[in-house]
Amino acid sequence: MSAFDELMLFQRDTQALGEVAGRLGWDQETMMPRGAAPQRGEEMAALEAILHARRMDPKVAEWLDKAEAPDAAGTAHLREIQRGFDRAQKVPADLAKKLAQLTSESQGKWAAARADEDVAAFVPVLEEVVALKREEGAALANGGHLYDAMIEDYEHGTTSAQIAQIFDAMRPRLVNLRSAVLERPAPKGLSGVFDEPKQMKLTRKLAKTFGYDMNHGRVDKAVHPFSSGSGLDVRITTRTSADDPFNCFYSTIHEVGHACYEQNIDKAYLLTPLGRGVSMGVHESQSRIYENQIGRGRALTGWLFEQMTEVFGDFGVADADGFYAAVNKVHNGYIRTEADEIQYNLHVMLRFDLERALMSGDLQVADLEAAWNDRFKADFGYDVDKPSNGCLQDVHWSVGLFGYFPTYSLGNVYAGCLHQTLRKAIPDLDQNLALGDTSGATGWLQQNLQQYGGLRSPRDTIAHAAGMAPTHEPLLDYLEAKFGEIYDL
Template sequence: MRMSAVQARLERYLELMKKMKSYEEALGVLYWDMRTGAPRKGLETRAEVVGVLSTELFKLGTSSEMGELLAALSEREAFESLSRVHQRSVTENKKEYDRSKKIPPELYQKYVVLASQAETAWEECKPKSDFETFRPYLEQVVSYQKQFIELWGYEDNKYDTLLDSYEPGMTVKKLDAVFGALREKLVPLVAAIAEKPPLDTSFMRRKVPTERQRAFSEYILKEIGYDFAAGRLDPTTHPFATGLNPGDVRVTTRYIEDDFKNALFSTIHEGGHALYEQNISPELIGTNLCTGTSMGIHESQSRLWENMIGRSRPFWERYYGELQRMTPELGDVALDDFYRAVNEVKASLIRTEADELTYNLHIMVRYELEKLLMNDELQVADLPEAWNAKYKEYLGIEPPNHELGVLQDVHWSGGGFGYFPSYSLGNMYAAQMMAAMREALPSFDADVAAGRFEPIKAWLTDKIYKHGRLLTPSEVIRNVAGAELDPTFLTDYLEKKYKEIYKL
């Protein structure tokens, strides 16, 4: 193929990509609006709008023109003439094209509308603990997921296909081994802590007005480097971050007056996601590479900032005085007591409120149930009973209602099956990244204790953020740590931290 022809095809390909990214950005704004205050009466119609736009986006990505362009640009001579960015864009897009082409557009549109309606139904049913009203929506979502798996194909386990959507290359076999290694180390540690006298954390339930929580949340976001000129903070039912482009990355949180740490750490968590998205290289804007490379790598940043920095002693040596000044309700609480309280280990019902140590057990519950559902070993109608049994087995506690149990997460209503393992993978990536960063930045603790986050953010940007999806998850962790993912970094970090806190 002549170079002029290659260039012409590349330009047309980039035009299509830019158009697709425009649709994605519009859909991102619509989704954000639906979850942050859109009028309830308009949500059903909005779901239809989302369905139409999503289908148009889907059609663009699976069009015959896109297929012809990808095929031509994938030919060896043409491919080798492309820049590294364009090669990676074509490779990723072809994988997505081949996968999406197997889904009929009309089936996809019905699914998108259903998923949007299911999320709205979940929001209404959760506070009422009403699983039976929500069940038909979830049954349909699960049915669509199974149809997609059959269309996409699979080798060893049906669930592998869903895992690969969020963490390329991940399989049930690999994940079972990783979770097994975590259980072996963490269960004895949790048991040892359970034998210690419980910490007095009653002051954490003091009522803190929403406005004070909001002010401190905004302050902390600015301190860690979140750019408010390229984002905003809003309340929602289930916190999330939306990256429309590096110049517009929005963060949400949930304020609970008698549980101020919920908003505080949710804000830092979502802020970690946002720092990733705000610092992607400008050269990737308008391409399919202008996003995080995988859910696991994305979660590594939210968990790193929330837990490994945000719950660390150096962090609160710097910011506890500010918290007390802005939140006088904590004026009589000593720093040591506060530090131990935000790192308390206690079996809990809610995943988003779980401590670092038991968090992975919450993920294992969901992982086990998802595998059963997708392999026809569990029916949606039996999900609440199975959920409660798993919580009893893994955490020794049982939900008193569905709001605190099977209805607590939004993910399944939107079809996010295969997503939950990303949280645990994020913890593992984060611990390995932290070890590498501490080695590269000997003044790490001193910088955190002084509120100097510029060196940390610069290092993360150089190693992770700026690359977007240009690097694969394996390439990212090798770029950071010079090795593949190793779960022992997480267990070593947790053992050291919690043995010190609980004096084991």
């Protein structure tokens, strides 16, 4: 075999082991007994040690030096393997193992602290996580910007300065739009109690409506909804609330966007470096366009109104227009994942600034709750009422995902670009969406973006699909037009 073929066979096993690690994480979030956490931490650490050793195996360097790519996909494979090899070389094996074990255990401690509304119980383990992540970041940065090195894991080719520039440009228009909307009368919301088994039945129908292949996936419940896996095994979770079915339905549509991206990647890339979504920002573009531009659009909500009426009967909304307004109601709230489209990015900006301060050492973990509460009051105008609605609401920091949060807003920016082009490509899209047929939109995304996996860089992936370099303008134009109509601005 050629050096390229030998490298790809070795890489396939590495990718497969990575999928096993992901499955352990899925189990920990959904089905694992709470008391198993210490053992699971050791299992994850052992597997991470094996993966780290494979990623920096000297044979990889030898193959990379000799390998000749047979085509454009081969060139991209070599690029991604080289990038992973260079990263693995910088992080000491014992540090990688410590992080895997600690973040596995801290996830359970976060969940318990969140349930008990006890920040103090979580502070010690978060201090350990932050210390190890700083150490890892310093190793990866190699004298450069520590936080940029962390972002590179999730959105390679993007810096914190570039993100800050985008956020600074977005904030004034978002704040002005929010102020104008909140001065107008609020739409009527839903009323009643919504049977949770019925929610789960309808949410599985929604998943299939948006193209999720249940033969290669499943829908379970978790505290924090997520998507896990790639290729032939892509699983999602959602959550239910007896008085808020939108929480369940739109969490599901969001995670289906992630899952369909993974399911729709060219199967020739299965268990290769190109067989996953190229970045978290691009991934988020899929979940957000599924959830918002498609799922919260007037056409699709008309169909969903009929489905919910059939399942739940009268829930206090008279017609499809009232339902569309209720789905898109701009409202005060604490939870990022439940935020309306206008305010969602303001939640992300808060986290972006706080985690940059944590990583630079300007903010200590012991002061995080106070810093969060002060910033939230300044940004949203009211006080945080309890930790589970404040600094304990997200799982990300407990599992060491520093640098991840800004990709949520980058995903919104990317989705704005894609939606603008999608509408031009399929001018009669709403006619089918009104019938519950999403295939025009999801098919366009599969053909123009999803099938390519990691073939191109994140920005090039969006530029190729949308026909433009990523910019925040289409997103803000969409938000102003949509909410201007709903609220008669």
